[in-house]
Amino acid sequence: MAAATATPLVIAVDGPAASGKGTLARRLAAHYGLAYLDTGSLYRATALAVMLAGGDPADEAAAVHAAQALDPARFTDEQLRTPGASEAASKVAAIPAVRTALLDLQRTVTSKLPGAVLDGRDIGTVVCPDADAKLFITAAPETRAQRRHLEHAGRGEDISYEEVLADIRRRDERDSGRAVAPLVPAADAHLLDTTELGIEAAFQAALDLIEGVLRERGRSA
Ligand code: DC
Numbered sequence: 422m423a424a425a426t427a428t429p430l431v432i433a434v435d436g437p438a439a440s441g442k443g444t445l446a447r448r449l450a451a452h453y454g455l456a457y458l459d460t461g462s463l464y465r466a467t468a469l470a471v472m473l474a475g476g477d478p479a480d481e482a483a484a485v486h487a488a489q490a491l492d493p494a495r496f497t498d499e500q501l502r503t504p505g506a507s508e509a510a511s512k513v514a515a516i517p518a519v520r521t522a523l524l525d526l527q528r529t530v531t532s533k534l535p536g537a538v539l540d541g542r543d544i545g546t547v548v549c550p551d552a553d554a555k556l557f558i559t560a561a562p563e564t565r566a567q568r569r570h571l572e573h574a575g576r577g578e579d580i581s582y583e584e585v586l587a588d589i590r591r592r593d594e595r596d597s598g599r600a601v602a603p604l605v606p607a608a609d610a611h612l613l614d615t616t617e618l619g620i621e622a623a624f625q626a627a628l629d630l631i632e633g634v635l636r637e638r639g640r641s642a
Pocket of ligand 1 (some may be wrong): 438439460461462464465507510511512514515534540541542543544596
């Protein structure tokens with residue numbers, strides 16, 4: 422269980438699309454008894470809100486308005502996880518004022534005891550630079566595309582592996598190339614490559630890394 426400590430325990434889990442970071446972050450939160458926030462869902466919900474209002478996710482004014490008025494619970498996971506929402510989310514995420522508008526929402530979660538696990542792209546670098554432990558999860562694009570393709574197939578969505586791979590490469594480029602809060606590991610992040618790892622092995626590796634960091638910092642969880 423998490424912490425009889427006075428300050429919230431914060432774990433940052435960053436990485437590209439379908440690297441396994443969401444699954445790992447959710448499991449880490451359950452393991453340590455912490456809150457969990459999928460920050461990508463905030464960008465996805467912002468993008469969907471713009472599109473439902475008939476706007477263009479790349480339009481700064483519309484996207485900022487949607488981010489400022491965001492109700493994170495408005496959409497179901499199913500609505501948030503479509504390829505269209507993924508593509509539109511990476512467009513709103515490239516707008517600096519959208520990122521600023523979503524910062525408070527993310528930091529509120531980390532200010533409450535016992536703490537939280539957040540997953541995203543810039544958690545260790547921008548949202549929670551003082552996180553107690555930071556992981557950066559990677560995997561080969563082909564492996565990530567296979568995983569995403571299976572997810573889509575599981576939901577009965579008809580999209581080819583090649584389309585998913587192209588989509589992942591396009592989003593990687595946009596997420597890594599943007600000027601503000603690009604997808605890069607924090608200097609003090611621990612890298613974990615899940616290309617060859619199943620869920621259990623990846624979880625164990627993540628846990629080992631975090632336990633090591635917390636021990637080094639004299640921080641109990
Ligand atoms: O993790 P995801 O696929 O649900 O993220 C959706 C989009 O939002 C993705 O293009 C990257 C962006 N994102 C971001 O820029 N910063 C975050 N902290 C989380 C997601």
